[in-house]
Amino acid sequence: MNSNIRFVQGxxxxxxxxxxxxxxxxxGYPITPSTEIAEHLSYRLPEIGGKFIQxxxxxxxxxxxxxxxxxxxxxxxxxxxxxxxxxxxxxxYAIMAEIPCVIVNVQRGGPSTxxxxxxxxxxxxxxxxxxxxxxxxxxxxxxxxxxxFSITVEAFNMAETYxxxxxxxxxxxxxxxxxxxxxxxxxxxxxxxxxRTSVKEGVDYHPYLPREDGRLPMSDFGGIxxxxxxxxxxxxxxxxxxxxxxxxxxxxxxxxxIQSHVNxxxxxxxxxxxxxxxxxxxxxxxxxxxxxxxENRRARGERIGLLELQTLWPFPYxxxxxxxxxxxxxxxxxxxxxQVVRAVKQAVDRPDRVxxxxxIDGSFITPTDIKNILRLIQGKGV
Amino acid sequence: xxxxxxxxxxxxPHLWCPGCGHGIVLNxxxxxxxxxxxxxxELVMVSGIGCSSRISGYVDFHSLHTLHGRALAFATGVKLxxxxxxxxxxxxxxxxxxxxxxxxxxACRRNIAMTAIVMNNRIxxxxxxxFSPLSGYGIQATTAPYGNIDHDFDVVQLSMSAGASFVARTxxxxxKEMIDIFKQAILHDGFSVVEVLSQCPTYFGRRNKxxxxxxxMESFKNNTTRIGSKAKEENPNLLERGVFxxxxxxxxxxxxxxxxxxxxxxxx
Numbered sequence: 001m002n003s004n005i006r007f008v009q010g011x012x013x014x015x016x017x018x019x020x021x022x023x024x025x026x027x028g029y030p031i032t033p034s035t036e037i038a039e040h041l042s043y044r045l046p047e048i049g050g051k052f053i054q055x056x057x058x059x060x061x062x063x064x065x066x067x068x069x070x071x072x073x074x075x076x077x078x079x080x081x082x083x084x085x086x087x088x089x090x091x092x093y094a095i096m097a098e099i100p101c102v103i104v105n106v107q108r109g110g111p112s113t114x115x116x117x118x119x120x121x122x123x124x125x126x127x128x129x130x131x132x133x134x135x136x137x138x139x140x141x142x143x144x145x146x147x148x149f150s151i152t153v154e155a156f157n158m159a160e161t162y163x164x165x166x167x168x169x170x171x172x173x174x175x176x177x178x179x180x181x182x183x184x185x186x187x188x189x190x191x192x193x194x195x196r197t198s199v200k201e202g203v204d205y206h207p208y209l210p211r212e213d214g215r216l217p218m219s220d221f222g223g224i225x226x227x228x229x230x231x232x233x234x235x236x237x238x239x240x241x242x243x244x245x246x247x248x249x250x251x252x253x254x255x256x257x258i259q260s261h262v263n264x265x266x267x268x269x270x271x272x273x274x275x276x277x278x279x280x281x282x283x284x285x286x287x288x289x290x291x292x293x294x295e296n297r298r299a300r301g302e303r304i305g306l307l308e309l310q311t312l313w314p315f316p317y318x319x320x321x322x323x324x325x326x327x328x329x330x331x332x333x334x335x336x337x338x339q340v341v342r343a344v345k346q347a348v349d350r351p352d353r354v355x356x357x358x359x360i361d362g363s364f365i366t367p368t369d370i371k372n373i374l375r376l377i378q379g380k381g382v
Numbered sequence: 383x384x385x386x387x388x389x390x391x392x393x394x395p396h397l398w399c400p401g402c403g404h405g406i407v408l409n410x411x412x413x414x415x416x417x418x419x420x421x422x423x424e425l426v427m428v429s430g431i432g433c434s435s436r437i438s439g440y441v442d443f444h445s446l447h448t449l450h451g452r453a454l455a456f457a458t459g460v461k462l463x464x465x466x467x468x469x470x471x472x473x474x475x476x477x478x479x480x481x482x483x484x485x486x487x488x489a490c491r492r493n494i495a496m497t498a499i500v501m502n503n504r505i506x507x508x509x510x511x512x513f514s515p516l517s518g519y520g521i522q523a524t525t526a527p528y529g530n531i532d533h534d535f536d537v538v539q540l541s542m543s544a545g546a547s548f549v550a551r552t553x554x555x556x557x558k559e560m561i562d563i564f565k566q567a568i569l570h571d572g573f574s575v576v577e578v579l580s581q582c583p584t585y586f587g588r589r590n591k592x593x594x595x596x597x598x599m600e601s602f603k604n605n606t607t608r609i610g611s612k613a614k615e616e617n618p619n620l621l622e623r624g625v626f627x628x629x630x631x632x633x634x635x636x637x638x639x640x641x642x643x644x645x646x647x648x649x650x
Contacts, residue, residue, distance in 0.1 A: 025459070025462075025463050027458075027459060043645075046638075046641045046642045046644075046645035046646070047645045047646060047648070049642055049646065051462050051463060051638060053458065053459075053462055055455065055458070055488075056455075056484055056485060056488040057484065059452065059455065059485075060452070060455035060458070060484075060485055060488070061455075063448065063449065063452045063455035063456045063458075063459065064455050064456065064458045064459035064462070065459055066448075066456060066459060067428070067446065067455075067456040067457060067458065067459025067460040067461075067463070068459035068460065068462065068463035069459075070444075070446065070459075070460065071459075071460055071463045071464040071467070072464075073463050075459075075463075089449055089452075090449065090452070093448065093449055221426055221444040221446070221460060221464070221467070222423065222424060222426070222444065222464050222466070222467050223423065224423060226422060226423065226442055226443055226444050226445070227444070227445070228390075228438070228439050228445045228446075228447060229445070229446050229447065230439070230447035230448075231447070231448065231449060232447070237392070239390075239392075239393050239439060240439065240447075
């Protein structure tokens with residue numbers, strides 16, 4: 001029997017994946033529905049010599065992981081809506097100072113304390129624009145535990161590749177639901193390690209001077225290069241500056257390093273999209289109900305398909321436009337008042353083709369909810 | 383001491399005003415580090431936001447200039463992830479005890495071996511002179527034009543109550559005493575807090591008619607005394623200087639290493 005087969009919550013799948021990816025420092029604060037991630041890591045990390053710390057709040061949690069990342073560790077924190085709001089300040093810092101880290105947001109109902117134990121996908125735009133100022137961000141999601149595993153590993157890889165925080169935007173259903181997970185063998189999924197500078201001791205190291213490919217090799221705190229890290233606009237030494245030319249270059253770099261790699265960062269899955277007249281677009285746990293509808297209706301000969309997004313930010317506008325090209329109807333299935341649907345409308349020609357099938361009451365969106373919208377579109381009444 | 387071995391000349395001149403006490407703190411700190419013979423590669427200075435926090439940029443250590451109030455949270459991550467490093471966290475009074483107050487008391491309680499320095503000039507200098515939680519009742523500030531009705535913290539009392547295992551106070555007038563206290567704080571195996579009374583002649587002194595920088599330093603001399611001195615008995619209003627607490631309680635990183643040892647054994 002394969003001992004790698006597990007029956008776990010999504011939060012545990014995330015933990016297993018993070019450890020697989022090389023996580024060895026976690027700081028967090030208890031919050032439903034993400035707490036299991038902290039609980040499992042408090043047990044698992046010391047087993048491998050890693051560190052777990054429960055901080056005084058979410059602000060401190062994200063700050064602590066940034067500090068630990070700078071000493072050369074792979075780091076993560078996990079939270080939900082209210083905690084994610086508190087983390088925006090630290091998230092902005094990690095963006096500005098270009099610190100690799102992974103932030104898990106297991107979404108629950110909001111705003112405010114909202115519905116702590118209920119599902120929602122209301123933080124899509126907070127993930128994109130929650131931190132102040134212009135910036136770019138990577139946010140990934142998944143609809144089942146096998147994908148939670150692979151996308152979590154991807155999150156760590158992307159954080160190292162682009163020297164940036166990566167957000168894992170899961171939701172309560174994914175976090176708490178139990179299902180089968182096959183933990184891949186070591187080496188099955190490629191891992192990206194920290195890119196460290198080859199500049200020798202005594203030679204001037206420029207921590208913020210990008211190479212030709214846009215990447216910035218790092219040097220661990222405690223190593224041979226002593227440099228400054230700041231959340232202020234900074235020059236190639238990491239020292240504060242308000243020189244317009246340098247600031248302009250920094251802003252372009254921060255945005256371009258992600259936006260110019262949209263194609264590489266984009267992850268999605270397709271089900272029966274080839275000839276689909278009606279294309280559902282969904283992500284996270286909502287995509288499970290969407291897939292159910294598609295498979296049911298395909299069996300009856302309907303030309304309906306599902307595009308499941310795993311990369312939410314940077315938004316894959318070009319891919320969406322191409323996939324939606326031939327569809328008569330596009331239905332975005334999500335558990336909020338219409339967030340991804342806005343981006344989809346921006347992406348396609350004739351945005352009047354795009355409608356929303358949603359649920360905003362803390363209940364999981366069902367196939368019936370989606371079918372009701374399809375009946376309206378197809379002129380069959382409610 | 384070869385001062386140039388410890389500073390980043392490239393980034394001078396510094397931004398502090400003439401007469402500011404923060405340069406004296408930097409001076410004493412570098413002398414303490416020099417006298418302890420510390421390895422620059424093993425020194426990390428983590429600071430927040432404010433005039434005081436710019437100190438980290440000027441020193442030739444690993445330097446992390448972070449967010450307002452959050453320096454201790456960042457420092458916690460640095461130290462716990464790499465306990466062999468020496469971590470020094472200079473903060474301003476508003477930085478450490480208003481926006482950073484929660485991180486401050488929890489750092490005291492957690493007892494991770496690092497040194498927090500509160501450079502207390504009783505004012506928000508970087509933003510132009512607003513009252514801080516250490517300004518005190520009756521003080522004039524740009525946001526207290528009718529006089530401040532906020533009461534202040536006593537950093538020493540607060541740190542002791544919150545569980546810090548080393549707590550000391552000194553002033554910029556007592557630069558040599560400051561060197562000695564910094565050395566003890568850095569060598570202490572636990573969380574150490576050093577409050578340094580520092581002068582801001584530009585925003586605090588001028589508005590409160592305290593005279594020049596030298597006058598303000600003179601007042602540190604006249605209004606403070608060594609812990610347990612005779613002068614204190616005679617004048618209870620004097621503020622005491624020196625080391626108030628030095629206790630040996632389990633240090634967090636060392637305790638965590640024990641957890642790792644147990645967890646790894648359990649795994650075998």
